[in-house]
Amino acid sequence: MNAPKAKPPKAPVLTPQGDDFPQWYQDILAKAELAESGLVRGTMVIRPYGFAIWERMQAEMDARIKSAGVANAYFPLFIPESFLAREAEHVEGFSPELAVVTHGGGKELEEPVVVRPTSEMVINHYFARWIQSHRDLPLLVNQWANVVRWELRPRVFLRTTEFLWQEGHTAHATEADARVFALGILHDVYADFMRQVLAIPVYVGAKTRKERFAGATFTYCLEGMMGDGKALQLGTSHELGQNFARAFDTTFLDENGERQLVWTTSWGTSTRMVGGLIMAHGDDAGLVVPPSIAPHQVVVLLVKDDPDAAAAARRIVDELRALGVRALLDDKVSSSFGRRATDWELKGVPVRVEVGPRDLADGVVTVVRRDDASKAAVAVGEVAARIPALLTATQQAIFDRALSRREARTVDVTSVADALEAAQHGFVRAPWAAIGEAGEAELNKAAVSVRCLVRADGGVPESQDEPDLVAVIARSY
Amino acid sequence: MNAPKAKPPKAPVLTPQGDDFPQWYQDILAKAELAESGLVRGTMVIRPYGFAIWERMQAEMDARIKSAGVANAYFPLFIPESFLAREAEHVEGFSPELAVVTHGGGKELEEPVVVRPTSEMVINHYFARWIQSHRDLPLLVNQWANVVRWELRPRVFLRTTEFLWQEGHTAHATEADARVFALGILHDVYADFMRQVLAIPVYVGAKTRKERFAGATFTYCLEGMMGDGKALQLGTSHELGQNFARAFDTTFLDENGERQLVWTTSWGTSTRMVGGLIMAHGDDAGLVVPPSIAPHQVVVLLVKDDPDAAAAARRIVDELRALGVRALLDDKVSSSFGRRATDWELKGVPVRVEVGPRDLADGVVTVVRRDDASKAAVAVGEVAARIPALLTATQQAIFDRALSRREARTVDVTSVADALEAAQHGFVRAPWAAIGEAGEAELNKAAVSVRCLVRADGGVPESQDEPDLVAVIARSY
Numbered sequence: 001m002n003a004p005k006a007k008p009p010k011a012p013v014l015t016p017q018g019d020d021f022p023q024w025y026q027d028i029l030a031k032a033e034l035a036e037s038g039l040v041r042g043t044m045v046i047r048p049y050g051f052a053i054w055e056r057m058q059a060e061m062d063a064r065i066k067s068a069g070v071a072n073a074y075f076p077l078f079i080p081e082s083f084l085a086r087e088a089e090h091v092e093g094f095s096p097e098l099a100v101v102t103h104g105g106g107k108e109l110e111e112p113v114v115v116r117p118t119s120e121m122v123i124n125h126y127f128a129r130w131i132q133s134h135r136d137l138p139l140l141v142n143q144w145a146n147v148v149r150w151e152l153r154p155r156v157f158l159r160t161t162e163f164l165w166q167e168g169h170t171a172h173a174t175e176a177d178a179r180v181f182a183l184g185i186l187h188d189v190y191a192d193f194m195r196q197v198l199a200i201p202v203y204v205g206a207k208t209r210k211e212r213f214a215g216a217t218f219t220y221c222l223e224g225m226m227g228d229g230k231a232l233q234l235g236t237s238h239e240l241g242q243n244f245a246r247a248f249d250t251t252f253l254d255e256n257g258e259r260q261l262v263w264t265t266s267w268g269t270s271t272r273m274v275g276g277l278i279m280a281h282g283d284d285a286g287l288v289v290p291p292s293i294a295p296h297q298v299v300v301l302l303v304k305d306d307p308d309a310a311a312a313a314r315r316i317v318d319e320l321r322a323l324g325v326r327a328l329l330d331d332k333v334s335s336s337f338g339r340r341a342t343d344w345e346l347k348g349v350p351v352r353v354e355v356g357p358r359d360l361a362d363g364v365v366t367v368v369r370r371d372d373a374s375k376a377a378v379a380v381g382e383v384a385a386r387i388p389a390l391l392t393a394t395q396q397a398i399f400d401r402a403l404s405r406r407e408a409r410t411v412d413v414t415s416v417a418d419a420l421e422a423a424q425h426g427f428v429r430a431p432w433a434a435i436g437e438a439g440e441a442e443l444n445k446a447a448v449s450v451r452c453l454v455r456a457d458g459g460v461p462e463s464q465d466e467p468d469l470v471a472v473i474a475r476s477y
Numbered sequence: 478m479n480a481p482k483a484k485p486p487k488a489p490v491l492t493p494q495g496d497d498f499p500q501w502y503q504d505i506l507a508k509a510e511l512a513e514s515g516l517v518r519g520t521m522v523i524r525p526y527g528f529a530i531w532e533r534m535q536a537e538m539d540a541r542i543k544s545a546g547v548a549n550a551y552f553p554l555f556i557p558e559s560f561l562a563r564e565a566e567h568v569e570g571f572s573p574e575l576a577v578v579t580h581g582g583g584k585e586l587e588e589p590v591v592v593r594p595t596s597e598m599v600i601n602h603y604f605a606r607w608i609q610s611h612r613d614l615p616l617l618v619n620q621w622a623n624v625v626r627w628e629l630r631p632r633v634f635l636r637t638t639e640f641l642w643q644e645g646h647t648a649h650a651t652e653a654d655a656r657v658f659a660l661g662i663l664h665d666v667y668a669d670f671m672r673q674v675l676a677i678p679v680y681v682g683a684k685t686r687k688e689r690f691a692g693a694t695f696t697y698c699l700e701g702m703m704g705d706g707k708a709l710q711l712g713t714s715h716e717l718g719q720n721f722a723r724a725f726d727t728t729f730l731d732e733n734g735e736r737q738l739v740w741t742t743s744w745g746t747s748t749r750m751v752g753g754l755i756m757a758h759g760d761d762a763g764l765v766v767p768p769s770i771a772p773h774q775v776v777v778l779l780v781k782d783d784p785d786a787a788a789a790a791r792r793i794v795d796e797l798r799a800l801g802v803r804a805l806l807d808d809k810v811s812s813s814f815g816r817r818a819t820d821w822e823l824k825g826v827p828v829r830v831e832v833g834p835r836d837l838a839d840g841v842v843t844v845v846r847r848d849d850a851s852k853a854a855v856a857v858g859e860v861a862a863r864i865p866a867l868l869t870a871t872q873q874a875i876f877d878r879a880l881s882r883r884e885a886r887t888v889d890v891t892s893v894a895d896a897l898e899a900a901q902h903g904f905v906r907a908p909w910a911a912i913g914e915a916g917e918a919e920l921n922k923a924a925v926s927v928r929c930l931v932r933a934d935g936g937v938p939e940s941q942d943e944p945d946l947v948a949v950i951a952r953s954y
Contacts, residue, residue: 038553038599039560040590045603048548048618055549071525072532076515077592077623077639078576083516096583099555101592103577104638105627113517115554115578115592122515126522141525146554146623150582161581162554 013346016284021228025155028278032287032347035156035274042154042161046271049347052295054164054274058144060197060293061166061269064189070140070168075122077146078113083121086247090120093214097149099161115148120215120244120266123169128250131262134173137252138181142168157275158232158477165270171250171262175241178263182237183460185267186220190235198273199290199399200224200280201406202234203472205452206461208440213266217241220460223451223472225406226279229426231451231474234276237267275477280402287348288371290398291391295326298387299349301340302331303356312380313355316365319384325391345370350394353383371398416442419473423448432469440471448475490823493761498705502632505755509764509824512633512751519631519638523748526824529772531641531751535621537674537770538643538746541666547617547645552599554623555590560598563724567597570691574626576638592625597692597721597743600646605727608739611650614729615658619645634752635709635954642747648727648739655716655740660937662744663697663714671711675750676767676876677701677757678883679711680949682929683938685917690743694718697937700928700949702883703756706903708928708951711753714744752954757879764825765848767875768868772803775864776826778817779808780833789857790832793842796861802868822847827871830860848875893919896950900925909946917948925952 013031015023029035034050037043046054062072078101084091099115102108116122123141131139144166151161168185172178186204194202207219216238223231244250245261254260281288291297298320302313313329320327328349330340337356344352354366364377367386371394378386409426413419416439422428423443432453435443440450453469455461461469490508492500506512511527514520523531539549555578561568576592579585593599600618608616621643628638645662649655663681671679684696693715700708721727722738731737758765768774775797779790790806797804805826807817814833821829831843841854844863848871855863886903890896893916899905900920909930912920917927930946932938938946 036603038555039557039602040553040555043553043555045553046551048550051550052548054551071529073525073528074523074531074641076517076520076522077625078515078517078520080516098581098583099578100580101576102579103589104575105629106573106575112580125516126513148554152582164551 012284013342014284014286017227017282024282024284025275025279028282028286028346029156034278037154037156038162040161042151044156044160044162046164046274049295050274053277053289053293054271056293056295057197057273058166061189061193062144064193065142065166065168068140068184068189070142070170072143073141074143074145075116075119075126077116079116079122081112081114083125084114086121087215087243089243090215094118094149097151099148099150116145117147117149118266118268119143119145119147119167120169120240121248124244124248124250124264127169127171127262127264128248131171131250131252133253134255137171137173137262138177139171140168140181141170142166155275155477157271157278160271163271165268167266167268170265171245172264173252173254173260173262175239175263178239178265179462182220182239182265182267185265186222186237186460190222190237190267190269194222194224194234195399197290197292198234198277198280199292199395199402200234200276201399201403203452203454204460205454205472206464207236208437208450208453208464208471210437210440211450213238215240215243216266217243218462221452223474223476224276224280225402225409225427225474226276226477227282227405228279229409229474231427231472231476232272232276232279233451233476234273235267235269238265240264240266281398282348285373286346288398289348289350291350291395294348294350296328296349297325297391298327298351298353299344300327300329300353300355301337301344302329302333303337303354303359305333306357309355309357309360312360312365313353316353316355316380316384320387323384323388325384325387351387351390353387355380369394371401419443420446420448423473423475426474427451428473430471430473432464432471433467435471435473443473448473451476489761490819491761491763494704494759501759501761502752502756505759505763505823506633511755514631514633515639517638519628521633521637521639523641523751526772527751530754530766530770531748533770533772534674534750535643538666538670539621541670542619542643542645545617545661545666547619547647549620550618551620551622552593552596552603554593556593556596556599558589558591560602561591563598564692564720566720567692571595571626574628576625576627593622594624594626595743595745596620596622596624596644597646597717598725601721601725601727601741604646604648604739604741605725608648608727608729610730611732614648614650614739615654616648617645617658618647619643632752632954634748634755637748640748642745644743644745647742648722649741650729650731650737650739652716652718652740655742656939659695659697659714659716659742659744662742663699663937667699667712667714667744667746671699671701672876674767674769675711675754675757676769676872676879677711677753678876678880680929680931681937682931682949683941684713685914685927685930685941685948687914687917688927690715692717692720693743694720695939698929700951701753701757702879702886702904702951703753703954704759704882705756706886706951708904708949708953709749709753709756710928710953711750712744712746715742717741717743758875759825762850763823765875766825766827768827768872771825771827773805773826774802774868775804775828775830776821777804777806777830777832778814778821779806779810780814780831780836782810783834786832786834786837789837789842790830793830793832793857793861797864800861800865802861802864828864828867830864832857846871848878896920897923897925900950900952903951904928905950907948907950909941909948910944912948912950920950925950928953
């Protein structure tokens, strides 16, 4: 592949990232037709192209969840208000964010119902009905659903009053079983998906006590670096201990015939990952979508109206599809070629194959990679066969670029003051012993937070009190 | 296959259909672990086995919807209350069923928001933003979502306050385009899915003026016969004319540069289809799930703890999976064989392969079909290869049985009085001219309704005023 040729300057389609990253994000949502705000403040409309990306995320994630032995189910949107109060920390955490239905079927309700902000309460109620014996354990369920958390500073995909997610809920006979499962989801489902599919080099670690989920005894998390050096939490997995089991009296008869409380976990990822994908890989020309998640991995562009070129373009699309590549034909020659090329660049399609009569006269087509803008002339008869390897290379290159940026924008410090300063530019690694809960509170005052704790060797701790932990510190979304 | 042998009488697992069909339905929901009631009246919990059936329905339906050129998207759960009032018939139709959120984030809202009962309003608002020119048409979107309609007489799957569905919404340049599309969904997506996948021989026709969707100019529908002779509406497809386009000023510039209102359609199917599947095919032994929709097409049962039998059972499962058959191994020999066999019968798994040491000594396994209870001894080395054809035969037999029952329970009459009488036992066909709107009102008083109008040749009418239409009349869910 050759380096890109110098192009004449043109008016940018998007606000450049360096000028105003938040505005770049807003521009790309609109210009790439990903999503827009809903009518009720804080809600969002996910447009077909944005939703196609989410659908691919769902398919990849769902397959991994099922491989972990978890079955999908569905629990109701509405929860009686009194139910939420069963687990004290949980209700305290969620009360300020609730949407409350007071009228139904034309009448005021006797008891208001809340729209689920998460489903621990309702699912644990059913767990208590379904679990009798140790033979019923582990009980492993997941649901794909919408949840509502009233949001004062909404941002599409990142922080919305309604969002789409998967929430897994499991019950186990022992604390050790619950921990092994929560860690399995963390590593084998979430980290694997984020690295292999989203091409985001996530930090995998544990939350500090302060950052834990309301009602959890321990929270694991995955944090990615965005294009502006801020962190985005991409997923969490919680050990809930016996907190919900106690609240719902979820017990089982063990092998010795004794009644025991179960140990539960919950874990979730959401449409927020679409925002993460945009901000982790996008550049001034638009989205950069990794091939594994791209709705269209290749777009074959007919340069101009020409019967031979049209036939060649269709043939290439057919050949690609036969190879299992998600290929799209763009033969809308009533729009200019330049405009269509810019649009596919904006939408981040990994590879463009440009088919025009002039190239064809030489027996070639032009293949353009989105991630590095490199172009190559490839023999028309060989192009389809070369694409799969090109997609694999692109997937790896996108991950490598994100990893390089993360490493370049991460510094090691040993004091709270230095952490505060360095976090203005990217990630900070500091000994947790040098930060501590007092230092964490100080960072929080300046809108900087401990994103996760990791062991010195990169491993995931089982307690925030282990020696020699490293705190990963950053500003965040 | 041999006819089933006479078995000794045993206590029924379910209330027999003939004794009390509604109680049989409740029993099967619980015993087959399909679903149960939610905490808020009218809501439901869909348990993993019930949800696995719904997931297969979604996958099959979604593929057909995409083949029709429709893209998925997502629109918000919440709609400003004032929005609903934009289309007069629509608001009148839905007002009594709304759930209203009055508080969010700890405060009373300035304007209450309703939880979507359907999304015509919000989607047409965005259509008005996205459609400028005839080049933007047709605009074809679908969403998979939950909706809420407050339900006074809830029944799990059939009529619930919250249900899951797909709702398609499209905009077209002309009335003819909209009609062709609404009919395409009716025939190529819905009827094809219901007949080929659900194995339900649906009547495909048009609703009378009285039964139309609120805001529609014409409603097409699909009606199936349940095991008790009642009708269940399994899907609808609506022409909305320019009603919503007028309410939201959704216009486009046509080829001549003149501004025109678009023509819209909407169409939906829901978790109600799971109830339909249960009631269309189930019998006194439990569910009968057609192979096309079965989460497990074949269960391979290890009869008792025996290493050779266990190895043979595992090998058969592997061979079946290699053939693309959804096969499950049941080697839980700590439960009795009889109990496990009854349970898989209850769950309606199309084919059981029973692998035990006594049969294996003769080189055979026992293959049992769920739909007709026929059993056959099959050579262990041949069994996997014979299953695909057996599944195809089972799928067809389930459809044929449903069709025979429908034909046996349908009578032709020529008066309202005879229709009323005959509808107590099944479906009734009567000349629409002999019923008319006055007759329809009389039927309604006795909880009998015109389910659909069809042409004499079985075709779908374009108006209820066509001559020689046949009214299909029944009691319904």
